[in-house]
Amino acid sequence: MRSPVFFIVAMLVGLTGFVCALWIGNDYIFYAGFVVLQFIVLATAWNILGGYCGYVNFGSAGFFAVGAYSTVTLHKLAANTGRYFPDALLPVADAILPLSLPMLIVIAGIMAGIIGLGTGYLTLRLRGAFFAIATLALAVVLQTLVLNWSFVGGARGAYIIAPQSVAIGAYELRYIHYLALTMIVLSVLAVTVARLIERSRLGYGFATIRDDEIAAEACGVPTLRLKLVATTISGALMGMAGAPFPYYIGYVDPGTAFGLSYGVNSIAMPMIGGTTSWIGPLIGAILLGTLQQIATVTISSAVNLLIVGILLIGFVIMAPSGIVGLYSEFLRTTAPSKLNARAVGILVLASYCFIVGLGGVVFGLAAAMGAKNSVLAGLGVVEIVLSLAYLASAYGLTKLDRWSPLFTTATLAISIPLSFTYIWLDSSTLNVIIHACVLVIDIVAIWYLQRAEVTGLYRSETEQRVTV
Amino acid sequence: MNSLLDVRGLGKRFGGFVALDGIDLTVAQGERVGLIGPNGSGKSTLVNCMCGTLTNETGTVQFDGHPMNGLATHERTHRGLARSFQLPRPFHSLTLAENMKIPMFYTVHKRSGTPLHADDIDARCDELLKLVNLDQKAQQRPRDLTQVEMRKLELARAMAAEPKLLVADESMAGLSHSEVEDIVALLKRLNESGITIIMIEHIMSAVMSFSQRLVVLVSGKKIADGKPDAVVNNPEVIGAYLGQ
Numbered sequence: 001m002r003s004p005v006f007f008i009v010a011m012l013v014g015l016t017g018f019v020c021a022l023w024i025g026n027d028y029i030f031y032a033g034f035v036v037l038q039f040i041v042l043a044t045a046w047n048i049l050g051g052y053c054g055y056v057n058f059g060s061a062g063f064f065a066v067g068a069y070s071t072v073t074l075h076k077l078a079a080n081t082g083r084y085f086p087d088a089l090l091p092v093a094d095a096i097l098p099l100s101l102p103m104l105i106v107i108a109g110i111m112a113g114i115i116g117l118g119t120g121y122l123t124l125r126l127r128g129a130f131f132a133i134a135t136l137a138l139a140v141v142l143q144t145l146v147l148n149w150s151f152v153g154g155a156r157g158a159y160i161i162a163p164q165s166v167a168i169g170a171y172e173l174r175y176i177h178y179l180a181l182t183m184i185v186l187s188v189l190a191v192t193v194a195r196l197i198e199r200s201r202l203g204y205g206f207a208t209i210r211d212d213e214i215a216a217e218a219c220g221v222p223t224l225r226l227k228l229v230a231t232t233i234s235g236a237l238m239g240m241a242g243a244p245f246p247y248y249i250g251y252v253d254p255g256t257a258f259g260l261s262y263g264v265n266s267i268a269m270p271m272i273g274g275t276t277s278w279i280g281p282l283i284g285a286i287l288l289g290t291l292q293q294i295a296t297v298t299i300s301s302a303v304n305l306l307i308v309g310i311l312l313i314g315f316v317i318m319a320p321s322g323i324v325g326l327y328s329e330f331l332r333t334t335a336p337s338k339l340n341a342r343a344v345g346i347l348v349l350a351s352y353c354f355i356v357g358l359g360g361v362v363f364g365l366a367a368a369m370g371a372k373n374s375v376l377a378g379l380g381v382v383e384i385v386l387s388l389a390y391l392a393s394a395y396g397l398t399k400l401d402r403w404s405p406l407f408t409t410a411t412l413a414i415s416i417p418l419s420f421t422y423i424w425l426d427s428s429t430l431n432v433i434i435h436a437c438v439l440v441i442d443i444v445a446i447w448y449l450q451r452a453e454v455t456g457l458y459r460s461e462t463e464q465r466v467t468v
Numbered sequence: 469m470n471s472l473l474d475v476r477g478l479g480k481r482f483g484g485f486v487a488l489d490g491i492d493l494t495v496a497q498g499e500r501v502g503l504i505g506p507n508g509s510g511k512s513t514l515v516n517c518m519c520g521t522l523t524n525e526t527g528t529v530q531f532d533g534h535p536m537n538g539l540a541t542h543e544r545t546h547r548g549l550a551r552s553f554q555l556p557r558p559f560h561s562l563t564l565a566e567n568m569k570i571p572m573f574y575t576v577h578k579r580s581g582t583p584l585h586a587d588d589i590d591a592r593c594d595e596l597l598k599l600v601n602l603d604q605k606a607q608q609r610p611r612d613l614t615q616v617e618m619r620k621l622e623l624a625r626a627m628a629a630e631p632k633l634l635v636a637d638e639s640m641a642g643l644s645h646s647e648v649e650d651i652v653a654l655l656k657r658l659n660e661s662g663i664t665i666i667m668i669e670h671i672m673s674a675v676m677s678f679s680q681r682l683v684v685l686v687s688g689k690k691i692a693d694g695k696p697d698a699v700v701n702n703p704e705v706i707g708a709y710l711g712q
Binding site: 215223224276 | 519520540541543545546551553558559560561562566569570571573574575577578625626629
C-alpha cells in the first residue's frame with residue numbers, strides 16, 4: 001500500500017473509533033483514549049531511533065516535556081501579551097497569539113527536533129549503554145532547567161485552563177473531543193512517517209546502523225548524518241506528542257511532564273510489540289496502554305508501571321524481538337514461503353492464548369487484590385497462574401515445538417471450569433457474554449488442536465538449517 | 469600506467485605497539501596486487517587505515533589523485549575504494565538481496581547522481597548473487613548461511629559498490645580448493661573489467677596465481693615488493709615465515 005493510501009485508511013480507522021466513542025457517549029473513553037494515542041506517538045517516535053537504528057533513548061520524557069513546556073510558554077505569553085511584549089510588537093503579538101493547537105504542535109515539534117539534533121550531534125559518537133546514559137542525563141538537565149524557570153511555574157507547576165469547546169466551522173466541538181481528534185491525526189501521522197521511513201532508502205540505512213556501523217560505513221552509508229536525521233525525527237515526534245498534554249491535564253509540573261512513566265513506556269511498548277517494524281510499537285502501545293488504563297480503573301494507578309516492568313522483563317528474556325518477532329519467527333519455522341490455513345489457525349490460537357493470558361494477569365490481580373470473598377480471591381490467584389501458563393504456551397508455540405500443542409490444550413481445558421465459576425459467581429450480562437465467548441473459543445480451539453495434526457506443522461530449527 | 473592508490477609513510481600505533489611503521493605502497497590502475505604477511509603483521513590494520521575505519525597517525529593516503537586524509541569511510545567508499553572484511557560483517561536483520569542493495573542505494577546511487585530504477589537494482593542484485601552462487605538464497609538472512617557463503621556474500625557486497633579499487637581481506641579462508649579457484653577466477657574477471665584489486669590472503673596458491681605483484685608485511689614493515697616469484701624466494705621473506 002502506498003503511503004497516501006495508508007494514511008487515508010489509517011485515518012478512516014481512527015475516525016471510525018472516534019465516531020464509535022461518540023456513539024457510546026462516555027467521556028471516559030476519550031480521556032483514556034487520549035493517553036493510549038499519546039503512547040502510540042511516543043512509542044513510534046522512540047522506535048525510529050531505538051528500533052530502526054538501535055540507539056536506546058532513555059530520555060523520551062525530556063523530549064515529551066519540551067513539547068509540553070513549549071505549549072505552556074506560548075500559552076503564558078498569549079495570556080499576558082501586554083506584560084511580555086514591548087509596545088511596538090504588541091499588535092503583532094495580539095494578532096498571532098493565542099496559537100491554535102495544531103500550530104502549538106508544529107512549534108513543539110520544531111523545538112524538540114532542534115534539541116534532538118543537538119543532542120544527537122553531541123552524543124552519537126557514544127554507543128550502547130553510554131548513549132543511553134547520555135540521553136538520561138539530557139532529561140535530567142532539561143528537568144533542572146524547567147524546575148528553575150519561574151516563568152513556566154518552576155517547581156510549583158503551571159495551570160493551563162483549556163477552553164470549553166472549539167468551533168470548527170459551524171460545529172461546536174467539546175475540547176476533550178477536539179484533543180482526542182488531534183491525537184488521532186497525530187498518531188496516524190507518526191505511524192505513517194515510521195512506515196514510510198521503514199520502506200525507504202533511509203530505512204535500509206537505519207537498519208545497517210543497527211546491525212553493523214563499520215560495515216555500513218564501508219558500504220558508503222553516511223552513518224553520522226543518518227543518526228542525526230533519526231534523532232531529529234524521533235525527538236520532533238515526541239515533542240509533538242507532548243504539545244497537547246497541558247490542555248489535557250490542566251496542570252503541568254516538572255514531576256508529571258518528566259515522569260518516569262513516559263521514559264519507561266516509550267521503551268517498553270516497542271520492545272514488547274517488536275522493534276523492527278512500524279507495527280510493533282503500535283501493537284505494544286495499544287496493548288500496554290489499554291492494559292494500563294484498565295488496571296488504573298480496576299486495581300490502582302500505582303500498579304501500572306509494575307505491569308509494564310513485569311511484561312518488559314518477560315519479553316526481554318523470552319522473546320527479545322517482541323510480538324512481531326514471535327510471529328515472523330513462527331511463520332519462518334512453520335511455513336516459510338506460503339501462509340496456509342493451518343499456519344493461520346495456529347497464529348490465531350497463539351494470539352488468543354496471549355490476549356487471554358494478558359487479560360488473566362490484569363483481572364486475576366484485580367480479583368486477588370480487591371476480593372470481596374475468598375473464592376474470588378482464590379480464583380484470582382488461579383487465573384494469574386493460569387494466564388502465565390497461557391503466556392508460556394503462546395510463546396511455546398514458537399520454541400518448545402514438541403510440547404506446545406499439549407500445553408495449549410491443557411491450559412485451554414483448565415480455563416473451561418474457571419469460566420463456569422466466574423459465571424456462577426457473577427451473573428451480570430456482560431460477564432456471562434464475555435465468559436461464554438471464552439468458553440466457545442476454548443472448545444473450538446481444543447477441537448481444532450485434536451483434529452488437525454498440529455505437531456506436523458512444526459519443523460524443528462535443526463531441520464530448517466539443513467539445506468543443501 | 470598512473471597510480472590509483474598512493475600510500476606514503478603510513479604509521480599507526482596501538483598504545484605502545486607499533487602496528488604500521490612507515491608503509492609506502494603504490495598500486496597502479498588495473499593492477500592485481502597480493503598482500504601477504506604472518507599473522508599480526510599489520511595487513512588488516514593497513515586496510516583499515518586506507519579505508520578510514522582506523523585513523524593513521526602519520527603518512528598520507530592518496531586515491532585517484534585525491535588525498536584521503538580526514539575523509540570518513542563512507543566518503544572513501546563513494547570515491548571508489550571498497551573493501552570486504554576479514555571476518556564477514558553482514559547486516560543480520562536484512563535479507564541477502566537487501567544486503568546487496570545497501571551499497572547500491574548509498575554509493576552507486578550517490579555517484580551516478582541520478583536515482584537508480586528499482587528494476588535495475590533488483591537485476592544487479594540478482595546478477596551479483598549469481599556470480600557467487602547465492603541467488604537461490606536471496607530472500608534468506610545471513611544467519612541461514614554457512615561461514616563460506618558469508619564470505620562470498622561479503623565479497624559480493626563489496627563488488628556491489630562498483631569500486632575502482634577492491635580490497636579483498638582474506639575472502640577465501642576456509643573455502644575448498646575448487647571454491648578458491650572460483651573466487652580467484654571471479655576476481656580475475658573483475659580485474660579484466662577494469663577494477664584494481666588488492667588481495668590479502670594466506671592461501672599461497674591463490675595469491676601466486678592471482679597476483680601480478682606481491683607485497684610482504686612483517687611486524688608493520690614492508691620487507692618485500694616485487695614479482696611474486698622473486699618475492700617468495702627472497703631470503704628475508706622466507707626467514708620471516710619460517711624463522712631464521
